[in-house]
Structure formats: structure tokens, C-alpha cells
Amino acid sequence: GAVVSQHPSWVICKSGTSVKIECRSLDFQATTMFWYRQFPKQSLMLMATSNEGSKATYEQGVEKDKFLINHASLTLSTLTVTSAHPEDSSFYICSARPVALMGQPQHFGDGTRLSIL
Amino acid sequence: DQQVKQNSPSLSVQEGRISILNCDYTNSMFDYFLWYKKYPAEGPTFLISISSIKDKNEDGRFTVFLNKSAKHLSLHIVPSQPGDSAVYFCAASEYGNKLVFGAGTILRVKS
Numbered sequence: 680g681a682v683v684s685q686h687p688s689w690v691i692c693k694s695g696t697s698v699k700i701e702c703r704s705l706d707f708q709a710t711t712m713f714w715y716r717q718f719p720k721q722s723l724m725l726m727a728t729s730n731e732g733s734k735a736t737y738e739q740g741v742e743k744d745k746f747l748i749n750h751a752s753l754t755l756s757t758l759t760v761t762s763a764h765p766e767d768s769s770f771y772i773c774s775a776r777p778v779a780l781m782g783q784p785q786h787f788g789d790g791t792r793l794s795i796l
Numbered sequence: 797d798q799q800v801k802q803n804s805p806s807l808s809v810q811e812g813r814i815s816i817l818n819c820d821y822t823n824s825m826f827d828y829f830l831w832y833k834k835y836p837a838e839g840p841t842f843l844i845s846i847s848s849i850k851d852k853n854e855d856g857r858f859t860v861f862l863n864k865s866a867k868h869l870s871l872h873i874v875p876s877q878p879g880d881s882a883v884y885f886c887a888a889s890e891y892g893n894k895l896v897f898g899a900g901t902i903l904r905v906k907s
Contacts, residue, residue, distance in 0.1 A: 685839070713894060722885065722897040723840070772839050774895075784830055785895060787839035 682706055683775050685788025693796055694765060700758045700791045702773030708753040709775035713785060714746070717770045726771075729756040753778070763795045799823045800888050802898035811907045815873040819886030819898055822867065826888040830895070831860060831871045834883045843884075844871070876905045 682705040690698050702712055710731045715723040727748050728736040735748035745767075747759040756775075760767055770792050774785040801820045809815045817831075827848040832840035846853040846860045846869070853860050859872045873880055886898040 683839070722899045723895075725894050725896075728894055770837075774839075784842040784845055786842060787832075789839045790837065792837065 683773065683786045683788040685773055685791055687791060688789060689792045689794075691794045691796065692763065695762055696795075698760045698763055698793060700760075700771055700773070700793075702756045702758070702775065702788055704754045704775040704777075704786075707775075707777040709756075710753060710778050712750060712756040712773055712775045714748060714756075714758050715772045715774065717772060717790075723772060726758075760793065763793070765795045768793055768795045798899075799826075800886055800896050800898040802884075802886055802901050804901050805899070806902040806904070808904045808906060809876045811878055811905055812875045815871075815876045815880065815903055815905065817871040817873075817884050817886070817901050817903065819869045819871075820867055821869075821888050823888070823890065823896075824867070825890045826896075827891065828889045829860070829862060829869050830887045830889075831858075832885045832887060833880075834885060834900070840885055873903075876903075878905050878907045881905050 684703045686701045712729040714726045717723045726741045729748045729750040731750045737743050750756040770790050772790040774787045776785045777783045799822050830845040831843040833843050834840040844855050844858045844860050846862050851862050862869045881904050883900045883902050885900045887895040889895050
């Protein structure tokens with residue numbers, strides 16, 4: 680149980696392109712989903728907290744207009760990297776926590792490797 | 797300011813022996829701690845957690861110990877198996893909200 684699906688797993692695109700990444704909770708509902716970014720050999724850094732039906736909460740230093748987050752339903756959140764540039768190349772991972780209880784761990788998708796040429 | 801620290805970048809252990817991974821934190825408001833295991837190009841997989849009201853939680857071969865006064869937690873894996881080789885992340889949260897991760901420790905279990 681508690682499966683999180685992330686799509687696509689790998690994207691290669693030209694500079695200036697916008698890229699959308701989907702994060703779905705497959706067997707549970709999640710009012711809150713989280714988006715992380717991981718640089719090589721570094722830890723996961725939280726980018727933003729996505730709340731169903733409301734605006735995302737961004738961490739300090741993360742550009743809201745660059746990384747658009749939409750959480751339209753209890754099972755789907757999307758991250759759109761707008762006008763992507765090579766410095767946006769990274770590994771993006773989403774996570775979701777089942778509704779209901781504190782104490783439930785976040786479950787992670789398998790990540791999306793984004794490469795901007 | 798790193799609120800969660802894993803000071804050992806890597807650890808090598810013989811199969812069958814105990815693996816001990818350590819984690820220190822600085823924020824006394826953290827009340828929930830987790831360990832995740834991660835393989836390359838995959839998302840982290842939840843292993844085990846502990847809340848601040850406990851000092852030990854056990855699940856099969858995995859045991860997490862929490863020392864609140866020292867702001868230290870550790871993950872014990874006994875016996876270690878080659879399939880345990882991965883990167884292990886310690887994470888902490890305050891009131892069940894956003895997770896703060898350590899930098900990870902690469903565990904290699906040699907057969």
C-alpha cells in the first residue's frame with residue numbers, strides 16, 4: 680500500500696521549454712504533497728508544500744513563478760518548471776502523506792530526472 | 797544551517813554483522829524522526845520511524861534509537877545483508893509537517 684507514482688521518470692528537453700511533472704497517490708488520498716529537489720551527492724531539499732485546493736507554500740529561495748505547483752485533487756499534484764534552463768537540471772521527487780493522521784510517513788515517488796540542454 | 801546531520805558519508809560492513817547509522821539534529825522542536833533507504837535514480841523508501849515520546853522502535857532487522865537529550869538517533873540493522881546496500885537518509889519533522897533530511901550515508905554490505 681501507500682504507492683506514489685511520478686511521471687515522467689526522465690525528461691530531456693531544450694532550454695526555454697516548460698516541463699510538467701505529475702505526482703499521483705495511487706491507493707490513498709493526500710491533502711498534502713511535497714516537492715523535493717536533489718542535486719548529485721546531496722540531500723533532498725524541500726522546494727514546496729502542495730495543499731489540495733489552495734496555494735502551495737514555497738521554501739525560501741524557491742521561485743514561485745519558476746516552479747508552478749497545482750494540487751487539483753486529493754490524488755494529484757503537478758510541478759511545472761517554466762522556461763527551463765540548464766541550471767534547472769536536477770532530480771525532482773514528490774512525496775505524499777495519507778490524509779488522516781500525523782505519524783504517517785511520507786511516501787515518495789521514484790523521481791523525475793530533468794536534463795535541460 | 798543544517799538541522800539534520802549525518803556525519804558519516806559512508807559505512808562498510810560485513811554481511812551478517814551489525815550496521816549502525818547515526819544522525820544528529822539541532823532543532824529541539826522536532827518530534828518525529830524517520831529513516832529512508834534510497835537506491836540510485838529512485839525515490840526514497842520508508843524504513844522505520846520514531847516519535848519523540850519513545851526511545852526505541854523495532855521492526856524486524858531494523859531498530860531505531862532516539863536519545864532526545866543528546867539530539868541523536870541511530871538506525872541498527874542486524875544482521876546486515878548485501879541487499880541493504882543503499883543510501884540511508886535520516887529525516888525529522890516538526891508536528892508531522894515538512895521533512896528535513898540529512899545528507900545521507902552510503903551503506904555497503906560486503907558478502
